[in-house]
Amino acid sequence: MINRRDLIKHLSTFPLIGGFLGQSGLEPASFVAKLPVRNLAKELGIRTFINAAGTYTMMTGSLMQDEVVETIQGAAKDFMMLDEVQTKVGEKIAALTHAEAAVVTAGCFSALTLGLAGVLTGMDQKKVEALPHLEGTGMKSEVIIQKGHNIGYSHALTNTGCKIIQVETLEELEKAINEKTAMLWFLNIQSDKGQVMHEKFVEIGKKNGIPTMIDMAADVPPVENLWKFNDMGFDLVCVSGGKAMRGPQSAGILMGKKHLIDAARLSMPPRGSTIGRGMKVNKEEILGMYVALDNFVKMDHKKEWKTWEDRINHIANAAKSVNGVTTNVTVPELGNHTPTLKVSWDPAKVSIAVKVLQENLRKGNPSIEIMPAENNSLTITAWMLKSGEEKIVASRLKEELSKAVV
Numbered sequence: 001m002i003n004r005r006d007l008i009k010h011l012s013t014f015p016l017i018g019g020f021l022g023q024s025g026l027e028p029a030s031f032v033a034k035l036p037v038r039n040l041a042k043e044l045g046i047r048t049f050i051n052a053a054g055t056y057t058m059m060t061g062s063l064m065q066d067e068v069v070e071t072i073q074g075a076a077k078d079f080m081m082l083d084e085v086q087t088k089v090g091e092k093i094a095a096l097t098h099a100e101a102a103v104v105t106a107g108c109f110s111a112l113t114l115g116l117a118g119v120l121t122g123m124d125q126k127k128v129e130a131l132p133h134l135e136g137t138g139m140k141s142e143v144i145i146q147k148g149h150n151i152g153y154s155h156a157l158t159n160t161g162c163k164i165i166q167v168e169t170l171e172e173l174e175k176a177i178n179e180k181t182a183m184l185w186f187l188n189i190q191s192d193k194g195q196v197m198h199e200k201f202v203e204i205g206k207k208n209g210i211p212t213m214i215d216m217a218a219d220v221p222p223v224e225n226l227w228k229f230n231d232m233g234f235d236l237v238c239v240s241g242g243k244a245m246r247g248p249q250s251a252g253i254l255m256g257k258k259h260l261i262d263a264a265r266l267s268m269p270p271r272g273s274t275i276g277r278g279m280k281v282n283k284e285e286i287l288g289m290y291v292a293l294d295n296f297v298k299m300d301h302k303k304e305w306k307t308w309e310d311r312i313n314h315i316a317n318a319a320k321s322v323n324g325v326t327t328n329v330t331v332p333e334l335g336n337h338t339p340t341l342k343v344s345w346d347p348a349k350v351s352i353a354v355k356v357l358q359e360n361l362r363k364g365n366p367s368i369e370i371m372p373a374e375n376n377s378l379t380i381t382a383w384m385l386k387s388g389e390e391k392i393v394a395s396r397l398k399e400e401l402s403k404a405v406v
């Protein structure tokens with residue numbers, strides 16, 4: 001006969017028995033196999049919407065791939081040692097991306113902070129605990145950035161206590177390097193806004209023995225970017241997990257040289273007394289991130305691109321059937337590399353402010369989010385749409401534009 005202990009041991013393989021025990025009060029309610037699924041958005045009155053805008057943190061980023069959701073659900077049922085999950089997943093991610101090592105972080109932003117923390121501290125535990133206080137510790141304290149790259153995300157670097165040194169020319173970059181220089185930081189999405197390009201930047205770092213880091217948060221697709229910058233010689237590469245890869249929105253990847261990843265991990269959970277203790281990712285996000293990346297690397301990107309194009313064309317055709325409306329499709333070279341539709345209208349023929357149009361689409365049923373552009377125009381991307389939603393976006397957009405025809 002099977003006793004209670006054996007039963008509990010096998011609960012994970014016999015969910016129905018778990019349910020039975022739960023109802024009998026022997027086990028916590030969490031073991032109950034099937035509860036009616038609650039619709040929390042409905043219950044709490046939270047608006048859900050069709051995302052025709054893109055991958056924006058304020059819109060909760062992206063929808064996870066089904067396999068990622070399944071992975072998270074599976075991983076939630078067992079305990080694992082956090083470090084072991086990171087190590088095993090890190091080896092797989094590193095192999096997929098041509099890096100020496102990798103670790104899953106709480107988004108790209110924390111990859112930036114933690115990567116720099118690793119550069120500053122090395123394997124010195126005292127230094128890890130001293131961060132973000134650098135003075136008198138022997139740690140370096142400056143990060144050099146090209147002026148055009150110095151947009152909001154560099155705050156992730158100053159979180160370590162480092163100062164940003166801004167440069168414009170190659171000469172200024174070389175001159176700025178001194179004994180306090182910890183790292184050179186490159187922001188891929190702004191690479192056309194700086195005078196020094198990737199290869200030269202890496203070369204300067206190597207020549208001076210200073211690690212280089214690249215932020216390529218929103219720069220897949222193309223999928224090749226996942227290994228391009230590792231191959232190029234950047235010491236650290238940071239990417240978001242919850243944008244085009246459709247991994248967990250609260251995950252990202254820090255990859256690069258093994259000694260730097262090992263050092264970065266000293267500032268990460270489970271270790272406390274660190275600047276990274278609050279940047280926790282658990283087994284669910286770590287494993288989910290790995291599955292998202294693995295799927296993304298293996299998927300048919302040509303087919304995916306065609307789907308995006310077809311959807312965009314469908315929406316464009318509907319919009320421009322309204323007199324006075326023009327459309328234009330472009331693909332950003334840097335960041336958010338996906339067909340992007342711009343819909344513009346002649347205010348003499350279609351009289352509606354973009355903010356009003358945005359609000360009308362938002363208030364409709366189903367609710368739709370687009371991105372307002374300059375006067376009398378908006379942008380739409382199709383990569384965050386679920387299959388078939390392009391038809392709804394097309395007809396609602398046409399409806400609202402038609403209503404505004406003078």
Ligand SMILES: *Cc1c(COP(=O)(O)O)cnc(C)c1O
Nearest residue numbers: 107108109153189217218240252
């Ligand atoms: C989105 C983004 C980040 C932040 O990434 P998260 O994964 O949201 O933490 C950092 N840098 C750039 C350029 C980004 O686009």
